[in-house]
Amino acid sequence: MEAINTIQGIRDKVASFKNEGLKVGFVPTMGALHEGHISLIKLAQKYVDEVVVSIYVNPKQFGPDEDFEEYPRTMESDLAKCEAAGVSAVFAPSDAIIYEDETYLNITIDSLNTYMDGGSRPGFFEGIVTVVNKLLNIITPDVAVFGQKDVQQFRILQQMVREFNHNVQLIMGPIIRANDGLALSSRNAYLSGEQRKVAPSLYRALSYVKKQIENGAKNLDLVLKHQKTELEAKGLKIDYLDVFSFDTIAPVNEVKPKQKYILAGAVYLGETRLIDNIIIELHD
Ligand code: AMP
Numbered sequence: 145m146e147a148i149n150t151i152q153g154i155r156d157k158v159a160s161f162k163n164e165g166l167k168v169g170f171v172p173t174m175g176a177l178h179e180g181h182i183s184l185i186k187l188a189q190k191y192v193d194e195v196v197v198s199i200y201v202n203p204k205q206f207g208p209d210e211d212f213e214e215y216p217r218t219m220e221s222d223l224a225k226c227e228a229a230g231v232s233a234v235f236a237p238s239d240a241i242i243y244e245d246e247t248y249l250n251i252t253i254d255s256l257n258t259y260m261d262g263g264s265r266p267g268f269f270e271g272i273v274t275v276v277n278k279l280l281n282i283i284t285p286d287v288a289v290f291g292q293k294d295v296q297q298f299r300i301l302q303q304m305v306r307e308f309n310h311n312v313q314l315i316m317g318p319i320i321r322a323n324d325g326l327a328l329s330s331r332n333a334y335l336s337g338e339q340r341k342v343a344p345s346l347y348r349a350l351s352y353v354k355k356q357i358e359n360g361a362k363n364l365d366l367v368l369k370h371q372k373t374e375l376e377a378k379g380l381k382i383d384y385l386d387v388f389s390f391d392t393i394a395p396v397n398e399v400k401p402k403q404k405y406i407l408a409g410a411v412y413l414g415e416t417r418l419i420d421n422i423i424i425e426l427h428d
Contacts, residue, residue: 145227147234151282154235158196158283161232166193170285170312172276175199176216176330177225180320184289185229187317191287194232198279203239205271211415216333235283242278251277253300256393260296260408261419264383269300276301280310289315293327295406295421296393319420321347327420334416345378346409346420349385353407354422357387357399364397375411383410383417390423401428 148154161168169188173181177199188195199222206212219236226234251273256262262269280288290298298316305314319327325347326332326340335343349371356367364387372382386395390404399405408421 145223145231145233147223147236149235149237149241151237151241154196154233154282157233158285161194167286168192168283169195170198170279170283170288171195172198172200172279172288172290174201174215174330175222176218176333177222178320178328178330180291180293180328182225182229183320184291184317185226185231187315188287188289189230191313191315192285195230196233196235196283196285197226197231198235198237198283200235200237200242200275200279202242202271202275204243204274205268207265207267210265211331211334214334216330235279242275250274256296256300256303259386259388259393259395260384260406261294261410262296262300262393264410269297272297273300273304277304277308277310280305280312285312287313287315289317291319292316292421292423293319293329293419295390295408295423299390299393325351327418329418331416331418335413339413339416342378342380343413343418345375345380346411346418349375350407350409350420350422353385353387354424357407357424358426364399379413381412383412385409385411387424399424399426401426 148157158168169192171184171188185195201215203212251270253269257269302314305312321327324344326344353367353371361367368385372385388395388406390406405424406421407424410419
């Protein structure tokens, strides 16, 4: 496995795969790799011959008060994990390689950016769309895999690929969880022992709401309100806990059969922001 840090270097590598008639998959990450990332690599390997992983902590997707400086950087062990997972090449560029000193273009995102994390983190998805747009142009993969953990990201990138005509198939991998239900995340490293014990309550709340919906609960708002109160009592600060349309990322107050919804929550445990979601599709 090669670790490559120049654009020409990774382009040449991908070209060598394609010249041999091999299909190329791509898994973008910010490093601090865990089983969630590895599951996306394994999923990509089902579709393609060679998987490229990028490891890049993208400054453009962090707000001024967010954790860009603190974000865990564990390049050596990340490379070992990629090698063990059968990754063909890692693209690990510096900021200077990815961003020009002076730029003149900015991406704006319309309504898909109004709710969920788009509503809470100004500039977040603009930063993601910018960097993924670049990475897809650099790597030109046949398939790119993203996690359901960041489901709004997936939905926005799906739209980006469609509207900007990227020639790539996007695939969404399921959320990998710890035994107690907590969604794996590089940011879980910030949690204290006590906070780590409380953290799975977000997934428990989402699972409870899902069950209520499946059991035909009429007053969705009330069910959500109860769960918010329970989480607050455990010391979590709620950013949002709602049901959204998968297609439009707008909140709904009713779940209809045969439509796709995202039951999603974002909470703060101390300074650490946790997100999680469950996709809901009722059949009649
Ligand atoms: P990140 O390094 O956090 O930017 O995430 C890189 C990719 O891994 C994104 O597509 C995430 O959605 C995905 N990912 C993060 N956590 C998980 C998880 N627990 N299970 C599956 N995929 C995940």
